[in-house]
Amino acid sequence: MIINTPAIVLKSIAYGETSIISRCFSMKSGKISLIVKGAKSKKRSKVSYFQPLSYIDIMYNKKRNTNLYLVSNVSFIESWQNIFNNIRLLSLSMTILEITEKSIIDEDPHPELFQILKNVLKAYNNNPNNPNLLFWFYECALLTHLGFKPSLEKGYLPGVKLPDPYGGPKSGMILEGLIEKKIDQFLEIKISKQDNKIVSNYLWILLCHHFEGMHKIKSIEITKQLLKKNFF
Structure with a gap:
């Protein structure tokens, strides 16, 4: 099932050489764990989307028998850079x-x-x-x-x-x-x-x-x- 929801990034950790795992509080699904493959690749870096305090719109594939979901699309909804x-x-x-x-x-x-x-x-x-x-x-x-x-x-x-x-x-x-x-x-x-x-x-x-x-x-x-x- 494809889920599309606003989310706030709580924390992220490195996973392998190029990927990250991110914990987010989403509006539709509550707290979820996401894997972002190739997030740290030079050509299509997505690291900035998954920094703590990022307010993003995410699309991910929710599958049975797993609590780690693959992100297929992400974009910023709003920036809160003044906090930093x-x-x-x-x-x-x-x-x-x-x-x-x-x-x-x-x-x-x-x-x-x-x-x-x-x-x-x-x-x-x-x-x-x-x-x-x-x-x-x-x-x-x-x-x-x-x-x-x-x-x-x-x-x-x-x-x-x-x-x-x-x-x-x-x-x-x-x-x-x-x-x-x-x-x-x-x-x-x-x-x-x-x-x-x-x-x-x-x-x-x-x-x-x-x-x-x-x-x-x-x-x-x-x-x-x-x-x-x-x-x-």
Whole structure:
């Protein structure tokens, strides 16, 4: 079966001398693994299409008895090159990709979550005033769409101590807005260091509790430092 779908590249690795294997989050099929034969050939290089953060339209042949699909056609839908000019935005974006790769299972479509990921990365490309809010918004969306919508009334999880979500001047209000997808009202407000710490820790603890391997994310320590900073 031939599948044609928008996709966001999560990561890619070399395969042999000229090919690559790419992990993508696609709108129609969820997370998929693709083999791109001859991607590194000098005449028809396709490496640029399969760099992390690439937003592409792909066509691939889905066959039974395999979870590695051959790409037959690829093109860019949109470029988010501005992200690469800002180390803070790049670090946050790459962590979002890693979180996505670790949490969603293969071929489990989440078209609405895909749209949210696309919109968050597109917003990062436009250099938002407070990138922390977008990062937290995506964490909340991912938890919600995968069946673990945060509940601020629950102060504990088995074996886990959560920070008080209302322990900062505006932390509870911010979390409530993020969970209900109402972040516009917070885009221009000043967020204190205490709010940053509480919101960041609260959401990260939830992710680590519900999904295995989150502590192995390479970029998370840098991201934690970035999330502590104020942007106003």
